[in-house]
Amino acid sequence: MRYSALSIFLQGLTGNRRWTPAFRAPEPKPYYDVVIVGGGGHGLATAYYLARVFGVANVAVLEKGYLGSGNVGRNTTIIRSNYLLPGNNPFYELSLKLWEGLEQDFNFNAMVSQRGVLNLYHSDAQRDAYTRRGNAMRLHGVDAELLDREAVRAKLPFLDFDNARFPIMGGLHQPRGGTVRHDAVAWGYARGADSRGVDIIQHCEVTGIRRENGVVTGVETSRGFIGCGKLALATAGHSSVTAAMAGLRLPIESHVLQAFVSEGLKPFIDCVVTFGAGHFYVSQSDKGGLVFGGDIDGYNSYAQRGALSLVEHVAEAGVALIPALSRLRFLRSWGGIMDMSMDGSPIIDRTPIENLYLNAGWCYGGFKATPASGYCFAHLIARDASHETARAFRLDRFERGYPIDEKGLGAQPNLH
């Protein structure tokens, strides 16, 4: 069924009783050409582009929970392409361009809202760094503008411009950045893939990877053995766990990142604001709640909950930036598990095992990358060659000495 204004009108006439489920709940078949482990945003997007663009439809997506139950449905919904390095920028710009056409492409309302992303700066040095970043973006054909203090004040008059430690001097603005309704992204990709023949199998946990003569032949799951021609891992957060089933050690640690939603407010913040110096960023959802977060907790964790000390730290940073938040109440919080890679950049690559493909290491930047990650991973799986924008995301880049260290921090995953 194609969704449109007319379909809503006609369904309304019949009491909305004739809507059908957006995707099937199939039994797993014994064999697929491609099995994707992980039904998060990246896994579903990979299946969608495999079927839609690359003509590979005999595909299964295995999800241990239900769709939208993990980070794709719990992140802070921000999209942007304000990256500095040549290995990163074209990839994230491809992603932003795919976001811009996504709703028409998969016929689902993901509420893509290009409300702008503003990164604040507080010193001459930080301004120079953002000037450099903005220029790098524009050289890559990405929109960027440097705002001075008064331009930021006109946009967001309620910020504490004269904070003693971090006075606001201006910001780097990307007008095309914004937010997306994240769970609709999972459902939209799932529906688009399903309608093209992909089997999305929920509540199906992969417990082992079967190999014969060094080649993967299938996966052991909680619903029995499923054979495959190619196996694709898209299990960011738990990449080390699934890769270990194939005997691989990854340049990744798993860390917990917390995100928060406040009670609903009237329209207050009409763009995404990041306060990197204070570890805080915020936007306002269409329901009115402020959606905000900070840094990772900083220790290895697979527990989907974080420490209270970080909750306090984020709240303090938020009030330092926007004093009006001091009386706001938290509504919900969530701790998601992140693949923190050794340089802060992701991996989309083949592995030493011939027919095993890896999509991992997204740190806390995975959501905005969802369309390009799926597109480039599907390209890699279907054609056995990296997409031109994802060539730098090699698994062996650390060993060869070509990390993509956006922050310049070195191999220290809890600092990226």
Added chain:
Amino acid sequence: MASLIPCPHCGTRPREEFAVKGDAAPIRPELDAPASDWHEYLHLRDNPKGRHHEFWHHVSGCRRWLIVERDTASHEIYSITDAASAKQGGGA
């Protein structure tokens, strides 16, 4: 994460006093070790879901380096030893 950490020198202390350095398993190679050893030391991690040994620094307490054995899913702490003592073969 547990809110209280039993430091072998200071007793039970709040978690905020500690800084986490990460995996205690990698051992720094010799200077003339092959590049692959350095790659493994610097980049590769076991990253288990379950028991994990890691370095913690009691920054706001005794300032000793500790080795904490912790479950990365339940956050249960199984043991804490002084890192220097452990290297010399003794207990905390």
